[in-house]
Amino acid sequence: MLELSSAVVVYCVLVAAVFLALWLWYDRRDHRRFELERRKTTFHCIRCGALYSAPPGSEMSPCPKCGHANARLKF
Numbered sequence: 001m002l003e004l005s006s007a008v009v010v011y012c013v014l015v016a017a018v019f020l021a022l023w024l025w026y027d028r029r030d031h032r033r034f035e036l037e038r039r040k041t042t043f044h045c046i047r048c049g050a051l052y053s054a055p056p057g058s059e060m061s062p063c064p065k066c067g068h069a070n071a072r073l074k075f
């Protein structure tokens with residue numbers, strides 16, 4: 001009887017560890033996707049006022065409407 005209850009405890013701990021690992025993994029993945037999304041859509045043309053997006057990592061990007069090179073917006 002004692003062996004059975006300790007087996008149940010070990011099983012519960014294992015299930016909890018799996019759920020914790022899954023939660024951490026999803027949390028990290030969502031955070032990374034959010035960071036990528038946030039970095040992608042941060043260009044605003046100071047000449048014509050157009051809003052546009054560029055691939056993440058680029059500091060300068062030309063405006064698709066007037067061609068003016070704009071710096072990345074920082075929030």
Ligand SMILES: [Zn+2]
Nearest residue numbers: 045048063066
């Ligand atoms: Zn422009």
